[in-house]
Amino acid sequence: MPTPQEIGTQEPSRTGKYVPRGRIAKKWVAEGYALGLAEARAERHVAIAVEVTLRAVFTVLDVRGFEVSDAQRTQLTECRDPGQLDTWLGRAAAVDHVDEIFT
Template sequence: MSTRTYAYQNDYARELAAAAEAKGEARGEARGEARGEARGEARALLKVLGSRGVEVPQMAWDRIANCGDLAQLDRWLGRAALVTTVDELFDEPTAG
């Protein structure tokens, strides 16, 4: 039994493997960029709250830091300049 790694035997197989690898890399990069953007939004949100003197309990800090929803983080960041408590931040405004 050979311990060598299998070498693709034809050009088509090599092209398929290269395309699959490129697609996987692109997906990984996109996920990494989205996570990085979410972390940046969360840091900005926590900084705004802190600079305004809004107390951020650990449970709220964790909720913000672990949120991966950019739209939600953006809504919270928009409200961060107006709220006086994190409870107000997390309360969804009612339409009307």
């Protein structure tokens, strides 16, 4: 993928892809490129937060001696909401039974 600086300096595409030529078109494509990068970074940050919090939940449960059922493990690992995982992490530190995390 070309960098924003390279956009418009390439020869016209023979594959049918749009190659901007004008100043405004180049600006819009560069802005779209930057926005796409920012969105990808934000999505990656959320994915990392989910993974770290999920590991923390399992670590707390393990240290406290709880056994996690397959159904509970599935419910935890399928969650992609960092806020929900934070809630479950707090509960994991305080509950008497694993089931109480999800209530």
